Each structure stands twice: as C-alpha cells, then as structure tokens.
Amino acid sequence: xxxxxxxxxxxxxxxxxxxxxxxxxxxxxxxxxxxxxxxxxxxxxxxxxxxxxxxxxxxxxxxxxxxxxxxxxxxxxxxxxxxxxxxxxxxxxxxxxxxxxxxxxxxxxxxxxxxxxxxxxxxxxxxxxxxxxxxxxxxxxxxxxxxxxxxxxxxxxxxxxxxxxxxxxxxxxxxxxxxxxxxxxxxxxxxxxxxxxxxxxxxxxxxxxx
Numbered sequence: 177x178x179x180x181x182x183x184x185x186x187x188x189x190x191x192x193x194x195x196x197x198x199x200x201x202x203x204x205x206x207x208x209x210x211x212x213x214x215x216x217x218x219x220x221x222x223x224x225x226x227x228x229x230x231x232x233x234x235x236x237x238x239x240x241x242x243x244x245x246x247x248x249x250x251x252x253x254x255x256x257x258x259x260x261x262x263x264x265x266x267x268x269x270x271x272x273x274x275x276x277x278x279x280x281x282x283x284x285x286x287x288x289x290x291x292x293x294x295x296x297x298x299x300x301x302x303x304x305x306x307x308x309x310x311x312x313x314x315x316x317x318x319x320x321x322x323x324x325x326x327x328x329x330x331x332x333x334x335x336x337x338x339x340x341x342x343x344x345x346x347x348x349x350x351x352x353x354x355x356x357x358x359x360x361x362x363x364x365x366x367x368x369x370x371x372x373x374x375x376x377x378x379x380x381x382x383x384x385x386x
Contacts, residue, residue: 181313182274188324189230190237192269192335194262196223197238204242205250213239237272244271252358259337260355266336267359267367275314279303279329280370284338287346288372294344295333300326338372348372353384360385 199222203212216222217231225231242250245268253264270277283303287295304322308315317325333339337349349371359367360382368378 181311183307183311183314184273184275185317185321185325186233186237186240187273187276187328187332188321189233191328191331192262192265193234193238194265194335196225196234197241197265198261199223200235200238201242201250201254204238205247241265241268241272244268249358256355259349260351262336263349263351263355263371266332266338266349267364267370269332270367270370275307275325276329276332278307279326282306284333284346285369285372288348293346295330295339295346296344297323297326297330300329346372353381356381357385 200213200216203209203216203222206212213235217228217235220226220228220231223231223234225234249264249268253261256264270280279300283299284295287293287299301322304314304326308317330339333346334341337347339346350373351371356368359365365378365382368381373381
C-alpha cells in the first residue's frame with residue numbers, strides 16, 4: 177500500500193534538529209557528500225549521537241530535506257541569521273514531508289485564521305483521523321506512531337518560531353522583506369501563508385520586491 181501513499185512517518189525519528197542539521201549541512205553541500213555521510217554514520221565525528229541507528233535516521237532525513245529544494249537555496253541559507261535559517265529549514269521540511277504540509281495547511285493555518293489561535297496535539301490527531309480515512313497506508317499506522325508524528329510536528333512548530341512553548345499560541349514568522357524574495361521569485365508564495373502572514377502583508381512584501 178505504501179507505493180500508493182504520499183505519506184511517511186519518518187519524522188518520528190527526526191523532528192527539527194536545527195543545530196544538528198547546521199553541522200551536517202557542509203557535508204550535504206560537498207561534491208563527495210555520500211562518502212562524507214557514510215563516514216559520519218560510522219565514525220560519529222560531527223553529530224556526537226551514540227546510536228549508529230539514530231545517526232543513520234538523522235542523516236537520511238537531513239538528506240531528504242536538503243534534496244527537497246535546489247542547491248542554490250542552501251547557498252543563500254548559509255548567510256542568513258538564525259531566525260531566518262529556522263524559517264528556511266521549516267520550508268524544506270514542508271517540502272519534504274506531505275504529512276507535515278497537510279498538518280500545516282489543514283490545521284495550523286486554519287486555526288490561525290479562526291478565533292482560536294492555540295494549537296494542541298488533539299487538533300493534529302483529528303486531522304490524522306481524516307487522513308486515515310482516505311489513505312489505507314496511514315490507517316495502518318499504530319496509535320503510538322501517529323502520536324509521535326503529531327508530537328514531532330508540534331516540536332517543529334515550536335522550534336521554527338510558530339508556536340509558543342507554554343501557551344500553545346500560534347505566532348507569525350516575520351522576516352526581512354529580502355528573506356522572502358526566494359519564495360516570491362520561485363512561485364512558492366504559499367510559504368508566506370505558511371509563516372502565518374496575512375494577505376495584506378504578502379501583498380506589501382510583493383510590492384516592495386517588485
């Protein structure tokens with residue numbers, strides 16, 4: 177059934193991991209990336225993660241995220257400040273995992289546009305029920321797997337700056353106008369909505385970049 181499903185549960189083993197991804201990024205950008213990643217999996221020079229299985233999971237998912245966007249994206253990423261880098265990493269995650277994308281637009285963005293701007297695990301689990309109804313592969317996941325996916329998604333929101341830790345309140349990501357240019361020029365304007373910007377804010381950014 178997996179071949180008919182666009183979903184994967186691999187975020188259960190790898191949430192945001194901003195600092196870890198930053199350390200591995202030079203390896204991913206290298207011409208001999210595969211060789212360097214194999215060495216890191218074996219020798220643990222950079223990640224400093226005791227379990228080889230965990231290192232393999234992290235490296236697989238970092239590679240998935242890296243490959244979800246053009247190499248030029250990561251060249252621009254290097255020179256950004258941390259807040260912007262976190263937003264850019266969120267973008268790559270949204271591109272890499274349809275499950276995260278669906279959670280984001282079917283739940284998070286809808287909550288932002290409603291009177292209730294808090295987000296909790298139960299809200300994500302309700303969306304999981306909807307996905308399970310139409311996807312037999314996801315329907316076969318255990319409750320524990322679904323619970324961990326939901327938890328990891330909330331961690332991604334918190335560490336990207338979209339969700340307040342203690343209050344579960346959603347907050348928009350506001351970057352410099354120039355930091356949105358890639359998305360506007362690349363036809364990826366949806367990411368500005370993913371950052372919870374209002375339509376008038378998006379229009380203002382587009383005007384300034386015109």
